[in-house]
Amino acid sequence: GENVEQHPSTLSVQEGDSAVIKCTYSDSASNYFPWYKQELGKRPQLIIDIRSNVGEKKDQRIAVTLNKTAKHFSLHITETQPEDSAVYFCAESGGGADGLTFGKGTHLIIQP
Amino acid sequence: NAGVTQTPKFQVLKTGQSMTLQCAQDMNHNSMYWYRQDPGMGLRLIYYSASEGTTDKGEVPNGYNVSRLNKREFSLRLESAAPSQTSVYFCASNLGQARQPQHFGDGTRLSIL
Numbered sequence: 001g002e003n004v005e006q007h008p009s010t011l012s013v014q015e016g017d018s019a020v021i022k023c024t025y026s027d028s029a030s031n032y033f034p035w036y037k038q039e040l041g042k043r044p045q046l047i048i049d050i051r052s053n054v055g056e057k058k059d060q061r062i063a064v065t066l067n068k069t070a071k072h073f074s075l076h077i078t079e080t081q082p083e084d085s086a087v088y089f090c091a092e093s094g095g096g097a098d099g100l101t102f103g104k105g106t107h108l109i110i111q112p
Numbered sequence: 113n114a115g116v117t118q119t120p121k122f123q124v125l126k127t128g129q130s131m132t133l134q135c136a137q138d139m140n141h142n143s144m145y146w147y148r149q150d151p152g153m154g155l156r157l158i159y160y161s162a163s164e165g166t167t168d169k170g171e172v173p174n175g176y177n178v179s180r181l182n183k184r185e186f187s188l189r190l191e192s193a194a195p196s197q198t199s200v201y202f203c204a205s206n207l208g209q210a211r212q213p214q215h216f217g218d219g220t221r222l223s224i225l
Contacts, residue, residue: 006154032211043202043216044155051211089154097143097162097208099170102154 003027006090006103014111019080021106023090024072030092033066033073034100038087047088048075077108085110114138116217118203124223125193133188133220135203141215142208144186146170146178148199149219155202161186162208193224 003026013019023033031052036044050057050064050073057064061080066073077084087107091100119134137144142163147155147170157170161180175197177189186205190197200221204214 034213043218045216046213049211049213091155093211097160097206099145099147099157099160100155100214101171102156104152104154 004090004092004101004103006106008106009104010107010109012109012111013080015080015082017080019075019077019084019108021075021088021090021108022072023074023092023103024070025092025101026071027092027094028071029094030071032093033064034091035064035075036089036091036102038089038105040086044089080108080110082110082112084108116203116205116215118201118217118220120220121218122221124225125190126225127194129193129224131190131193131222133190133201133203133222134185135187135217136185137203137205137215138184139205139215140183141205142183143206144180145204145214146176146186146188147202147204148172148197149202150199158188158201195224198222198224 006023034049037047038044061078063076087105089105090103093100116137145160146158149155156172159178161167164183179187200219202219203217206212206214
């Protein structure tokens, strides 16, 4: 992995609305794209991941889309709830045992 | 299963002191990783070990050394701590095969005065 840009850095949405976080990457060899949620003072926890042979993956209220041609991937959270408030990180790797390259994070705030 | 266990959870050092951060996993994972997390910077890879007996540099290896003691344990050493190494350090592990998720420990919060 080389470089991962993540936007926005802060996102505030009303409870019940949807939230979208976007990431772009530069390395054409990247083929694994996880998303982590980190609450204050806690460890990053994997919430969903996608591999390069798939364009979209869903898990209940969370979905991730991948556009390999444009080198970007996005996290979609629907019907947001207060417990969704956290910092979300995208990441990528080129496979094998290489480490992850992370974006700088998005602070998601769910307004009641 | 405890997953990934890091010790200590907190530590304060003086500039120039040395310290070893410990990490152990009980998931029979082949690969282990050390990251640092600074405010506004996300997580950055310091070193990793693809398998027992191997170690490789990551994005920010300067000032650190690592040891893969056995399949379970991967330690990170600061030989002469500097204030710029004040950070939260996370250890992670995974199976080591392509496109496998990494599981993180609870982190070590390190302050260097």
